């Protein structure tokens with residue numbers, strides 16, 4: 001059976017951007033693949049952070065993932081820092097990773113440009129990512145387009161380590177990307193990717209009233225000034241949200257109503273709110289069950305860590321043996 005690994009940073013409650021960009025796909029994948037989903041809290045400390053906030057965000061994220069449909073009976077849901085082998089393997093991989101490969105990473109260059117003092121953790125972030133994946137010898141990694149370069153580096157690291165320490169056997173498989181079907185989701189400001197820090201999100205667990213309060217003023221086609229102006233759906237973020245949440249027939253209808261000025265934007269947003277509601281009702285239902293029985297979140301985390309450590313220890317036994325640490 002295919003083994004997949006994917007990680008998510010604990011950066012606040014889940015929003016529909018995380019959900020459509022990654023988590024919804026995970027929920028589908030757990031049906032047919034051996035799935036490991038990891039809350040990557042060591043990655044979250046490569047930028048300034050509050051320890052108390054990290055603690056609560058980790059738990060909120062575990063809660064959100066279970067509410068979204070990650071099923072601990074099918075998938076291994078765990079927290080990175082509960083499995084110390086991640087950082088052990090990352091250190092080992094640092095010793096086979098050329099500095100130039102890390103400095104060429106686009107995400108590093110972009111983030112480093114915005115900082116006065118660049119920490120080594122930011123540079124080595126993709127090495128820890130390689131360790132996350134290869135620790136479980138995962139063959140497939142669901143990723144967004146922005147992570148493809150990091151995954152390529154994981155393959156380079158696997159190849160280099162294999163060549164040096166396991167030349168007769170491919171100890172680490174070279175993980176392949178599985179591109180997430182939904183493209184990146186823009187925020188309600190229509191300007192940037194949906195992100196909690198930009199305040200342009202729809203929370204996965206928000207009420208219908210809260211969602212409508214955000215949708216109503218959300219940015220649409222900027223050239224559609226009067227109700228009677230025909231719009232261009234392709235340039236409107238609300239249309240793209242319809243494509244993510246509404247049935248294909250509804251999406252087609254939206255395009256016609258927009259381009260002929262049959263609907264105003266509020267009409268269009270009301271239909272979107274209904275589509276979002278249809279998607280979120282079962283998620284809210286599972287969240288209510290978890291609220292009634294909060295120990296299920298901690299139990300799932302503990303059980304996930306125990307399962308992950310069995311695999312991690314097995315890999316590290318092989319690594320230590322081949323590297324002369326036994």
Ligand code: SF4
Pocket residue numbers: 220221224231232233236237238239254257258259263264265266268269
């Ligand atoms: Fe966007 Fe809908 Fe308004 Fe067209 S009618 S501009 S798709 S909100």
